[in-house]
Amino acid sequence: MKKVGVAILGLGVVGGGTYKILTEHREFYNKNHGVDISVEAVLELNRERAMALGIDESKIASNIAEICSNSEIDVVVESIGGIEPAKSFVLAVLNSGKSVVTSNKELYCKYSHELEKVAKKNDCGLYFEASCVGGVPVIRALLDNLQGNKITSLTGIINGTTNYILSKMSDCGASYTDVLKEAQKLGYAEADPTSDVEGYDAVYKLSILSSLSFHTKVPYTEIYREGITSVDPTDIQYGKQLGYALKLLAVGKNGENGIEVRVHPTFIKSNHPLANVNDSYNAVYITGDSVEDVMLYGRGAGALPTGSAIVGDIIYCATHQGSNYSTFKNTEKADPATKFIKNFESEYYLRLSVKDKTGVLSKITSHFSKHGISISQVIQEKAENGQVPLIILTHHTLENDVKKTVDELNASGVARVAAIIRVIS
Amino acid sequence: MKKVGVAILGLGVVGGGTYKILTEHREFYNKNHGVDISVEAVLELNRERAMALGIDESKIASNIAEICSNSEIDVVVESIGGIEPAKSFVLAVLNSGKSVVTSNKELYCKYSHELEKVAKKNDCGLYFEASCVGGVPVIRALLDNLQGNKITSLTGIINGTTNYILSKMSDCGASYTDVLKEAQKLGYAEADPTSDVEGYDAVYKLSILSSLSFHTKVPYTEIYREGITSVDPTDIQYGKQLGYALKLLAVGKNGENGIEVRVHPTFIKSNHPLANVNDSYNAVYITGDSVEDVMLYGRGAGALPTGSAIVGDIIYCATHQGSNYSTFKNTEKADPATKFIKNFESEYYLRLSVKDKTGVLSKITSHFSKHGISISQVIQEKAENGQVPLIILTHHTLENDVKKTVDELNASGVARVAAIIRVIS
Numbered sequence: 001m002k003k004v005g006v007a008i009l010g011l012g013v014v015g016g017g018t019y020k021i022l023t024e025h026r027e028f029y030n031k032n033h034g035v036d037i038s039v040e041a042v043l044e045l046n047r048e049r050a051m052a053l054g055i056d057e058s059k060i061a062s063n064i065a066e067i068c069s070n071s072e073i074d075v076v077v078e079s080i081g082g083i084e085p086a087k088s089f090v091l092a093v094l095n096s097g098k099s100v101v102t103s104n105k106e107l108y109c110k111y112s113h114e115l116e117k118v119a120k121k122n123d124c125g126l127y128f129e130a131s132c133v134g135g136v137p138v139i140r141a142l143l144d145n146l147q148g149n150k151i152t153s154l155t156g157i158i159n160g161t162t163n164y165i166l167s168k169m170s171d172c173g174a175s176y177t178d179v180l181k182e183a184q185k186l187g188y189a190e191a192d193p194t195s196d197v198e199g200y201d202a203v204y205k206l207s208i209l210s211s212l213s214f215h216t217k218v219p220y221t222e223i224y225r226e227g228i229t230s231v232d233p234t235d236i237q238y239g240k241q242l243g244y245a246l247k248l249l250a251v252g253k254n255g256e257n258g259i260e261v262r263v264h265p266t267f268i269k270s271n272h273p274l275a276n277v278n279d280s281y282n283a284v285y286i287t288g289d290s291v292e293d294v295m296l297y298g299r300g301a302g303a304l305p306t307g308s309a310i311v312g313d314i315i316y317c318a319t320h321q322g323s324n325y326s327t328f329k330n331t332e333k334a335d336p337a338t339k340f341i342k343n344f345e346s347e348y349y350l351r352l353s354v355k356d357k358t359g360v361l362s363k364i365t366s367h368f369s370k371h372g373i374s375i376s377q378v379i380q381e382k383a384e385n386g387q388v389p390l391i392i393l394t395h396h397t398l399e400n401d402v403k404k405t406v407d408e409l410n411a412s413g414v415a416r417v418a419a420i421i422r423v424i425s
Numbered sequence: 426m427k428k429v430g431v432a433i434l435g436l437g438v439v440g441g442g443t444y445k446i447l448t449e450h451r452e453f454y455n456k457n458h459g460v461d462i463s464v465e466a467v468l469e470l471n472r473e474r475a476m477a478l479g480i481d482e483s484k485i486a487s488n489i490a491e492i493c494s495n496s497e498i499d500v501v502v503e504s505i506g507g508i509e510p511a512k513s514f515v516l517a518v519l520n521s522g523k524s525v526v527t528s529n530k531e532l533y534c535k536y537s538h539e540l541e542k543v544a545k546k547n548d549c550g551l552y553f554e555a556s557c558v559g560g561v562p563v564i565r566a567l568l569d570n571l572q573g574n575k576i577t578s579l580t581g582i583i584n585g586t587t588n589y590i591l592s593k594m595s596d597c598g599a600s601y602t603d604v605l606k607e608a609q610k611l612g613y614a615e616a617d618p619t620s621d622v623e624g625y626d627a628v629y630k631l632s633i634l635s636s637l638s639f640h641t642k643v644p645y646t647e648i649y650r651e652g653i654t655s656v657d658p659t660d661i662q663y664g665k666q667l668g669y670a671l672k673l674l675a676v677g678k679n680g681e682n683g684i685e686v687r688v689h690p691t692f693i694k695s696n697h698p699l700a701n702v703n704d705s706y707n708a709v710y711i712t713g714d715s716v717e718d719v720m721l722y723g724r725g726a727g728a729l730p731t732g733s734a735i736v737g738d739i740i741y742c743a744t745h746q747g748s749n750y751s752t753f754k755n756t757e758k759a760d761p762a763t764k765f766i767k768n769f770e771s772e773y774y775l776r777l778s779v780k781d782k783t784g785v786l787s788k789i790t791s792h793f794s795k796h797g798i799s800i801s802q803v804i805q806e807k808a809e810n811g812q813v814p815l816i817i818l819t820h821h822t823l824e825n826d827v828k829k830t831v832d833e834l835n836a837s838g839v840a841r842v843a844a845i846i847r848v849i850s
Binding site: 017021025028029031032033129135136137140141144145146147148149150215271273276288289290291292293294295296297298299302304305307308309311312314315316320321327328 | 442446450453454456457458554560561562565566569570571572573574575640696698701713714715716717718719720721722723724727729730732733734736737739740741745746752753
C-alpha cells in the first residue's frame with residue numbers, strides 16, 4: 001500500500017470539503033486505488049475552524065515552514081485563494097520537493113509560468129483541475145483526451161454565481177439587485193460579489209482554458225470583459241420571445257486571423273446545449289477539428305464538487321509518474337507570433353428607446369447601413385410616454401462598427417441605445 | 426523529440442479516421458506535444474482501401490507477425506472490431522511488448538480480464554477510451570477525474586444509431602422501420618443494425634463503464650437488455666404530451682442492496698439534460714457522492730470523433746509513464762460478494778387497449794392495487810372501434826410486480842397491454 005501524506009493550506013469551503021472527502025473515503029481509496037491518503041497537517045489561521053472539522057490540534061501547523069519540512073507530507077493542497085500568501089506558500093512547498101494541487105484560478109492564471117518553472121526544477125507535480133469549473137473534468141479533458149485536436153473554439157458558462165443570478169432573473173423577471181440579495185442569502189454569491197458578477201472569475205478561468213486549448217499563453221489582460229451588473233430583466237424577456245437564453249459566456253476562438261477571447265452576457269439560441277445549463281451549473285462546450293463538439297457539464301463550484309477535483313488530482317499524483325504540465329510555452333506573455341483579435345465579429349441584439357415620430361425608423365436604420373451592418377430582425381413595441389422600444393437584431397458584424405453606430409445613434413437625438421447584447425444563434 | 430511508431434489494424438471507418446488525423450497533424454503534435462508520431466504499418470486485407478488513403482504499399486503488412494516483429498512500432502491501434510481475429514492480434518501485439526489502443530467495445534467488454542493480464546505481464550499499455558462513446562472523454566474521467574467519488578449512478582445515451590432513430594421518430598412521428606431505412610441510407614445505421622437497435626452495443630459499453638464506476642466487474646451477461654425495434658411512434662407522442670422524451674438509456678446504479686444494470690427504451694423528463702441529447706449525439710450522466718452530477722456530451726461514433734479518442738490515447742501513451750489499467754479486480758466474473766438486482770424499481774408507463782364497457786377501468790386498476798402498484802396518472806382517450814386507449818403512469822414499483830400485473834391484464838380479457846416503458850421523472 002502506497003502511503004500518501006497530504007497537507008491542506010486554508011480550510012475554507014474548498015479546503016474543508018477536501019478534508020471531509022479525504023477522511024471519509026480513506027478506506028475506499030485504500031481498497032480501490034491502493035493508496036493510503038492521510039491528512040498529516042493543515043495550515044489555517046482560524047484554529048476553531050480546523051478543530052470544528054475534527055482535526056487534532058497537533059496537526060495544525062503554525063507556519064508554512066513546518067509543512068515544508070514535514071517528511072510525512074508528499075502533496076500539498078492550496079485552497080487559500082487570491083495571490084498572497086498563496087503564491088509564496090506554493091513556491092515554498094514546490095521548493096521543498098512536494099507536489100502541489102491547487103484550486104486557485106487567480107494564482108494559476110497570473111503566475112502559472114513562474115509556478116510551473118519551479119515545479120519542473122524540483123521535479124514536482126503541479127495540478128490545477130480544481131482551478132476551473134469545479135468538479136467538471138475539463139483540464140484533464142484538454143490535456144489528456146482532446147490533445148489530438150486543433151481546438152477551434154471553447155464556449156463556457158464557467159461562473160456559477162452569475163449563472164444562478166441570470167437563471168433566476170429569467171425565471172421570475174426579477175431585477176439583478178433583488179436576485180443578487182437572494183443569492184447572497186443562499187450562499188451562491190459572496191458578500192463582495194465583484195469578482196463573480198463583474199466577470200473577473202470567468203476571465204481567469206478562460207485564460208487558463210484557452211491557453212491549454214490553443215497551445216499558447218492567453219494572458220487574462222487580453223480578454224475582453226463585461227459583467228452582468230447592468231443586465232436589465234426587460235432584455236431577458238425580449239430574448240426569450242426571440243428564442244434566446246441570456247448567459248454570461250466565456251468565449252475563446254482560434255482562427256486563421258488569430259485568437260479571440262471574451263467574457264460578456266450573451267444571447268444563445270434556446271436549443272443550444274449551453275442554453276439549458278441553469279442555476280449554479282456550469283458547462284464548457286469545446287469544438288475540435290476531429291472530435292467535433294464536446295460538452296462537459298456539472299457543478300462549477302462548492303465544497304464537495306471542487307473537493308472532488310482536488311482529490312482526483314491527489315490520487316492521480318499518487319498513482320501516476322510525471323505531471324500534467326501545460327503543453328504550451330508557459331511564459332508570462334503570449335508568444336510574439338500570437339495575434340489577438342479585439343475587433344471581433346458577432347451578431348448583436350440592440351434595444352433602443354426611440355422618439356415616437358414619423359420617419360424615425362428610417363433614420364435609425366440608415367446609421368446601420370452606413371457602417372455596413374445588415375439587420376436581420378426589427379421589433380417595434382407599443383409606445384409609452386412618447387418613447388418606442390425598438391429591438392434590432394443584426395447579422396454578423398464587427399464590434400467596432402456596432403460601437404460607432406451606437407455612438408452615432410446616441411448623439412442623433414432620435415434614439416438612445418439602452419442595451420447591447422452579443423448573440424450566438 | 427520522442428519518436429513514436431504506430432501500426433493500425435483495420436482501416437475501416439475508425440482506423441481510416443485515425444490514419445487521417447495522425448498524418449494530417451504530425452507537425453502539430455511535433456510542435457505541441459513533443460512527439461513525432463508516424464504510422465509505420467497497417468494491417469488491412471483490402472489493400473485498395475489502404476492505398477486509397479495514400480498509404481505506401483511497403484507499409485501494408487501481410488500478417489500480424491510482421492507488425493509484432495517491427496522494431497519501429499511502439500503502439501498498435503486495434504480498430505478491427507468484433508472478437509476474432511482482433512483478440513488474437515491484440516494478444517500477439519501485447520506479447521511482443523507493444524502497447525495497444527483499442528476502440529473495440531465488444532472485445533474489451535468480454536475479454537478485458539485476459540487482455541489486461543497479458544498487458545501487465547509485458548509491462549505494456551492497454552488503452553480503451555475509444556471503446557465507449559467515441560470522442561466523449563468518459564473513460565479517463567472515470568479513471569483520472571472522478572476516482573475520488575463513490576459513484577452511485579450512471580445514465581447514458583451511449584448508442585448513436587438508436588438515438589438518431591428515436592430523435593427522428595419523435596420529430597416526425599414516423600415508424601421505426603421507415604426511420605431505420607433512412608438512417609441506413611445516411612450511414613447512421615449499418616446494413617445489419619442488430620447490434621445497435623437490439624441494444625447489444627450499449628450493453629457492452631455499459632458493462633465497461635459500470636465496471637469502472639462501481640469498482641467491480643459488471644459482466645455484460647448481467648445487464649437487462651431491451652432494444653428499440655418494438656417502439657411505437659404512438660407512445661413517443663403520448664410521452665411528449667406528458668412531458669417526456671423517449672431515449673434508449675443505459676442505466677447503472679450502485680446502492681446498498683447491490684448493482685442494477687439495464688439498457689431499455691426509457692421516458693425521461695424533458696427538462697433533464699439527457700432529454701435534450703438528440704440525433705446521433707451521445708451523453709453520459711454520472712452522479713458521485715462528492716462531484717454531484719456531471720454530464721459528458723458529444724459524438725459517440727464516427728471516423729474523426731472516435732479517431733480523436735484513439736489519438737488522445739496514443740499521445741497519452743507516448744507522454745505518460747504507466748498505464749490506465751482498470752481500478753477493479755479485473756476478473757471474468759463479478760466478485761462473489763457483488764449482488765446484482767434483477768427485480769429493480771422504476772416508474773412505469775403502460776398503454777392499454779381496453780374494451781369500451783362500463784366498469785372496466787375499475788377492474789383494471791384493481792389488478793394494479795392487488796400488486797401494491799400505486800398509479801400516478803391515468804389518461805383515457807376516445808374509443809375507436811370499441812377499443813379505448815388507456816395510458817397509466819405508476820409511482821415507483823418493482824419490475825416483477827408490473828410483469829405480474831401485465832400478465833393478469835392480458836389474461837383478463839378486458840385489456841391488452843400494448844406498451845410498457847420505464848420512466849425516469
